[in-house]
Amino acid sequence: MRDGVMPADPERAAAMELVHRLREVAVRLELAMGEFARTTGLHGTDVRALIRLLDAERAGVDATPSWLAQQLGMTSQATTAVIHRLEAAGHVERVRSRSDGRSSQLQVSDAAVSLGWQFFGPLLDRLIATTEALTPGEQSLVTDYLTAVTSALDATSGLP
Incomplete structure (x- = not known):
């Protein structure tokens, strides 16, 4: 075996x-x-942070520093260091929360989005073309499978 x-x-x-x-x-x-x-x-963790922040934006989730720490499975101190590096590089901006003026949300800068598209755009175009070649039923099946895989990973890793 x-x-x-x-x-x-x-x-x-x-x-x-x-x-x-x-x-x-x-x-x-x-x-x-x-x-x-x-x-x-960038550090690899910085890239993962940017991805999580972009995912939050697409999902309409308020991405606070504590939310990011949870997503990365890191301490608040380590996450603060990541945020500072990303801010210093111009990739992330802190904006005041619309619902609570005392807290801040993290937002990926337009420059960082553009940089990401320059690098990952060709790959994303190929992945989109591959996905579009599937029937809607096949796309639904793959979506269901990947959602189940994500749930299985969540149940075993303790990560969000």
Whole structure:
């Protein structure tokens, strides 16, 4: 038995093959993020923070420093260092909360978004084209699968 796959169990072997393909995608995306970090002089954690902040914006979530710390699984002190680096590089701005003037929200700058598109745009275009080649039913199935995978990761890692 290797990787928990019993050769006599073809369904488990097929499922494990899909998991291995998902892992390969995750590794390649991590490598792309690392290359972006290297070429822009950012830390890998800074890139993950930018991604989480952009995800929050798309979801309409108020991204506060404490929210970001939770998303990154970091202490507030470590997150503050990330925020300071991103602010100093002009990638993140603090804006006053609309609902509570005493707190601030984090917003990715237009310059950082533009930089991200310059680097990741060609990759995103290829991923979008690959996704558009799927039928709506296939896209729905993939969405459901990835949502379930995310839930499984959340249940085992303790991360958001």
